[in-house]
Amino acid sequence: GAGVSQSPSNKVTEKGKDVELRCDPISGHTALYWYRQSLGQGLEFLIYFQGNSAPDKSGLPSDRFSAERTGGSVSTLTIQRTQQEDSAVYLCASSRTGTDYMLQYFGPGTRLTVL
Amino acid sequence: RKEVEQDPGPFNVPEGATVAFNCTYSNSASQSFFWYRQDCRKEPKLLMSVYSSGNEDGRFTAQLNRASQYISLLIRDSKLSDSATYLCVVNLEGSYIPTFGRGTSLIVHP
Numbered sequence: 001g002a003g004v005s006q007s008p009s010n011k012v013t014e015k016g017k018d019v020e021l022r023c024d025p026i027s028g029h030t031a032l033y034w035y036r037q038s039l040g041q042g043l044e045f046l047i048y049f050q051g052n053s054a055p056d057k058s059g060l061p062s063d064r065f066s067a068e069r070t071g072g073s074v075s076t077l078t079i080q081r082t083q084q085e086d087s088a089v090y091l092c093a094s095s096r097t098g099t100d101y102m103l104q105y106f107g108p109g110t111r112l113t114v115l
Numbered sequence: 116r117k118e119v120e121q122d123p124g125p126f127n128v129p130e131g132a133t134v135a136f137n138c139t140y141s142n143s144a145s146q147s148f149f150w151y152r153q154d155c156r157k158e159p160k161l162l163m164s165v166y167s168s169g170n171e172d173g174r175f176t177a178q179l180n181r182a183s184q185y186i187s188l189l190i191r192d193s194k195l196s197d198s199a200t201y202l203c204v205v206n207l208e209g210s211y212i213p214t215f216g217r218g219t220s221l222i223v224h225p
Binding site: 031033035041042043045048050053055091102103104105106107108109 | 120147158159160161164172202204206211212213214215216217218
C-alpha cells in the first residue's frame with residue numbers, strides 16, 4: 001500500500017517568508033509525528049498528533065512553528081517568518097495506535113533551505 | 116547526560132566482517148526499544164524491535180541489557196548494502212514520544 005508522503009520534497013525560501021509543509025500519513029494510522037533533522041544531527045521531535053488533537057507540542061522550537069491535522073489524516077506544519085536556523089529536513093511519521101504505536105513509518109521528508 | 120547515547124563512528128569494516136554497536140539509555144523506566152536504519156539523505160526505516168529475550172533476523176541480532184541499560188545490534192557477514200546510519204530508539208512506559216539516538220555510521224568496504 002501507499003506509504004507516508006510529504007510535499008514539497010524541497011523548498012527554498014527567503015528569510016522572513018512563511019512556509020507550509022504537508023504530510024499524508026498511511027491510511028488508518030491515527031498517530032502522526034513531525035521531526036526535524038539538521039545535517040549530521042539526530043532527529044528532533046517537534047509535535048505529536050493523536051487523531052486531530054495534539055497532546056504533545058513540547059518540541060516546537062518557537063511560536064513561529066505551528067501544526068494542524070484535519071480529518072484525522074493530512075497534517076500541515078507551518079513556519080512563519082523563517083530564519084536561517086530553520087533550514088533542515090522535516091520528517092513526518094505515522095503509526096497505528098495500540099501495541100504497534102511505536103512502529104513508525106517515515107515519509108521521505110521535506111528539505112527546507114532558508115536563504 | 117543524554118537520554119540515548121550512541122557512538123557516532125564511523126565504523127569502517129570490510130565485507131564479511133562482524134560488527135556490533137551499542138546504545139545506552141539513561142532512564143530505567145524505558146520500556147520499548149528499536150533499531151532503525153537511515154541511508155544517506157533518506158528517511159529512517161524500522162530495522163527491528165528489541166525484545167528482552169533478544170531477537171534475531173537473518174544476519175542481524177538485537178539484544179537488551181536492562182541491568183546495564185544498553186541495547187546492542189550485531190551484524191554478521193557485513194554486506195556493502197549494510198552501509199548506513201543505525202539509529203537507536205527508546206521509549207518510556209506510557210509515553211507516545213520516542214527518543215532517537217543520533218546514530219552510528221557504518222561503512223562496509225570491499
